């Protein structure tokens with residue numbers, strides 16, 4: 541990294557250390573996911589045709605990990621605690637398809653590979669698997685990359701891969717020299733037993749960190765440089781990242797470089813082949829790089845409304861204007877609207893579309909408060925209905 545870049549990064553990092561400035565520097569940006577679940581004619585919830593609960597479980601993992609608040613982050617050695625980043629990048633399920641029609645399962649597109657005539661990916665080696673994905677599966681199933689981030693969940697059994705991702709195109713990140721995505725292949729692939737943290741997951745990769753790592757790549761992050769040369773991201777400590785740590789103990793003195801006695805930052809999400817329990821952080825330098833990639837390469841997602849439903853295509857006029865705040869929320873949610881009727885219905889749905897709260901308000905005068913603080917953390921949808929009109933907003937409970 542050249543001295544000017546290092547200087548700018550240092551300023552950004554010092555700004556980020558000041559609580560108030562964080563929010564100004566990093567506005568929340570959203571990545572709406574469409575998850576193509578590739579199965580072998582199995583019933584929903586069996587084999588490769590993942591249970592909705594397993595699919596949904598990955599969202600809270602991603603959002604906690606990208607907020608610097610994920611599982612096991614409390615294990616961070618104190619020397620690096622100040623580097624743990626909140627990226628302010630939030631992943632949500634797409635709510636409508638490419639025609640604007642509500643999806644029956646938020647964020648999910650189930651595909652029977654037999655109906656498509658696709659081969660069994662479980663037996664392919666990694667080279668053949670990636671070629672088959674790029675030449676056949678992805679082009680035949682990808683949704684408009686301007687509006688959706690595409691994810692494919694499938695069997696990568698024989699390949700030895702847990703996941704892989706395209707890098708962002710035209711990001712301006714100097715270390716990206718190939719493997720960038722385009723309109724027919726951009727996105728993230730994850731082995732079906734490494735997605736989420738429940739049901740048919742595979743230890744020790746059963747806490748959703750494969751996807752966290754792959755979205756790091758999708759947003760431009762490289763693996764750690766292995767050796768006593770400089771890292772491309774300035775706040776990553778230099779060390780021997782030999783990628784065979786599995787479950788290391790801090791400090792990893794066997795892999796130190798001169799001047800870096802704390803050794804490699806093996807708990808970083810971008811280390812490879814480490815158990816899910818032992819990786820739990822992005823650094824501020826990585827967060828800044830990801831923000832750059834988001835803006836330069838995936839900036840159209842900022843304008844995408846597929847994850848913030850406003851309407852159903854067949855009846856586009858029948859929605860209400862209302863707001864929910866604060867977002868994210870602790871569960872005490874304020875709702876405001878300028879609807880004229882005093883009778884409204886408020887409903888809260890979890891990420892599986894199940895109703896968790898319902899109230900008929902008979903004297904609505906522009907605002908209301910609902911209490912979801914007893915609900916588990918995660919993504920919810922607040923539906924407001926008035927006469928024949930309805931609208932939904934999403935909210936994150938943390």
Ligand SMILES: [Zn+2]
Pocket residue numbers: 753757763812
């Ligand atoms: Zn990787």
